[in-house]
Amino acid sequence: MSKGFYEFFCPVKVIAGEAALEHIPFELSALGASKPLLITDKGVRGAGLTDHVTGACEESGVTMVAVYDDVPPDSSTDVVREIAELYRSSGADSIIAVGGGSVIDTSKGVNVLVSEGGTDIAKYAGAGVLKRPLKPFFVVPTTAGTGSEVTAVAIVADKTKGVKLPFGSPFLLPNAAVIDPRMTLTLPPHITAATAMDALTHATEAFTCLAKNPLSDAYATGAIRKISDNLLKVMDNPKDVEGRLELAQASTMAGIAFSNSMVGLVHSLGHATGAICHLPHGMCMSLFLPYVLEYNLSKGESREALAELLLPLAGAEVYAATPEGQRAEKAIATIRDLREELYDRCKLPRTLEETGKVGRDQLPRIADMALDDGSIMFNPAEADFDEVLSVLNQAWN
Amino acid sequence: MSLQQIKLQAMSQSKRLYVTTMMQVVGRALQSISEQDEEIRKITSVFPVGFVFSMQVLPEGPGFALRKNADNSLAFLSELPEEKPDLTIYIKHLEHAFRILSFQESTAKAFANDRMLVDGDISYAIRMTRALNRLEAFILPKLVAQLAVKEYPDIPLPEKVIHGARIYLRVATNLISQQVKFA
Numbered sequence: 001m002s003k004g005f006y007e008f009f010c011p012v013k014v015i016a017g018e019a020a021l022e023h024i025p026f027e028l029s030a031l032g033a034s035k036p037l038l039i040t041d042k043g044v045r046g047a048g049l050t051d052h053v054t055g056a057c058e059e060s061g062v063t064m065v066a067v068y069d070d071v072p073p074d075s076s077t078d079v080v081r082e083i084a085e086l087y088r089s090s091g092a093d094s095i096i097a098v099g100g101g102s103v104i105d106t107s108k109g110v111n112v113l114v115s116e117g118g119t120d121i122a123k124y125a126g127a128g129v130l131k132r133p134l135k136p137f138f139v140v141p142t143t144a145g146t147g148s149e150v151t152a153v154a155i156v157a158d159k160t161k162g163v164k165l166p167f168g169s170p171f172l173l174p175n176a177a178v179i180d181p182r183m184t185l186t187l188p189p190h191i192t193a194a195t196a197m198d199a200l201t202h203a204t205e206a207f208t209c210l211a212k213n214p215l216s217d218a219y220a221t222g223a224i225r226k227i228s229d230n231l232l233k234v235m236d237n238p239k240d241v242e243g244r245l246e247l248a249q250a251s252t253m254a255g256i257a258f259s260n261s262m263v264g265l266v267h268s269l270g271h272a273t274g275a276i277c278h279l280p281h282g283m284c285m286s287l288f289l290p291y292v293l294e295y296n297l298s299k300g301e302s303r304e305a306l307a308e309l310l311l312p313l314a315g316a317e318v319y320a321a322t323p324e325g326q327r328a329e330k331a332i333a334t335i336r337d338l339r340e341e342l343y344d345r346c347k348l349p350r351t352l353e354e355t356g357k358v359g360r361d362q363l364p365r366i367a368d369m370a371l372d373d374g375s376i377m378f379n380p381a382e383a384d385f386d387e388v389l390s391v392l393n394q395a396w397n
Numbered sequence: 398m399s400l401q402q403i404k405l406q407a408m409s410q411s412k413r414l415y416v417t418t419m420m421q422v423v424g425r426a427l428q429s430i431s432e433q434d435e436e437i438r439k440i441t442s443v444f445p446v447g448f449v450f451s452m453q454v455l456p457e458g459p460g461f462a463l464r465k466n467a468d469n470s471l472a473f474l475s476e477l478p479e480e481k482p483d484l485t486i487y488i489k490h491l492e493h494a495f496r497i498l499s500f501q502e503s504t505a506k507a508f509a510n511d512r513m514l515v516d517g518d519i520s521y522a523i524r525m526t527r528a529l530n531r532l533e534a535f536i537l538p539k540l541v542a543q544l545a546v547k548e549y550p551d552i553p554l555p556e557k558v559i560h561g562a563r564i565y566l567r568v569a570t571n572l573i574s575q576q577v578k579f580a
Binding site for chain 2: 005210211371377378381
């Protein structure tokens, strides 16, 4: 069925593949910048990943004027302010973020402050507040899951007030996302699995939720195909450079897809469970994905879209061998099989009980919070408290 | 002015009149349903007392605004407040507002189609959307309401008829009193 109306926007230059990092000096100079500030976290720097970036830049005569390597997993306005001060005092003229979701969101916040001026990031919270382009900004993802390098949003916690500040503007998008297989080569198996399932969920929800559109669909199916073809290969051979690059590209493609067509109930549940039980986001996605798809299907939604997804999920032979009326169920079964394989390889939990961090008595609170999550609006099937609780109980064990 | 231009202008004026009237009806109906329906008061219970919600068509209306009372009911404000409301759902264009308020496009679909913008806490916007959906289920015939909401809720017919009648009566009374006031 054709989509009556849609919007699609992604102006980020994607620089992907072998020796991609070595393109950074040229791209900086193309934007008139030569004094980058590198923002990362201790784990990424400790793993030596920032060395690849600084090395690639120094060979072309570009030196980082400063490096901030203390971004915490849940970033805050205080951290953003501290890094903005470093940017100003070091005389930097651009930002390179090297890390996962927290580093990228923090760097987006820093770019707002150093471009707009002042020390109060809260002034720029909300949608569409920013009215002009920011400083040159590059993102080098070190996980293959969040897709933050191509999303026009950021979340920064104001710990003094106990609130999370949302920022939404096309000006938050980086000038370039640099996808280099060296940056994900040393990811531990359980993080490789959880982040890939995060990307798979982005793509699946983008394809099955209310704001789906033909351009997002193309990115989503491409991402799913890459994950299906490469995730288990990489789990079995973590040094598979080509496979790592495919997963990293899939993450970016899924990011482009969901930032233009939004996500649904899997994310509502994941956000709530993450906030209440402090489970990693990717793990929550992997955990809830089949249960929510089954719920939507039980409400008579997404059958056609899920049936189409069987092709990128399971390949042409399985697709052709499955009767048309059973393809949606087979797609969900394929996702379940993938989760089983991941459980065998790295014990990625399949149920809330297996996480060991969620109490069954917490489920009503999670359901309550999920109902107020923004992404629930885009889920194809309506869900009230009892229905959300029922999905959570299904996911329990 | 060509005939085509006259037709377009007349259509635009009709749409503006329809949207302006419907905004008044929806705003007043929300006040009315919040006074009699416990579910709506549960939805608004998390908003602070004095919380102001508005829905407006860009760039300069029409729209409506409501303020939350201490008992969780909502009070219709006869004029859009001068100070910034705590939560505003903006509809990007009069044509989009017409589609939404003539139930050609559900609220969820309108969000998915980027017809609307939220200025304020998203979780509160989700709650207000739930309240709007419940209102539509009460005041619209089932066939029409099914177009306006994702899933038509299970409301017993007597409850729908009684609540719906009360809401319409209250809205009509308010509109008539306003006309008398301005006469």
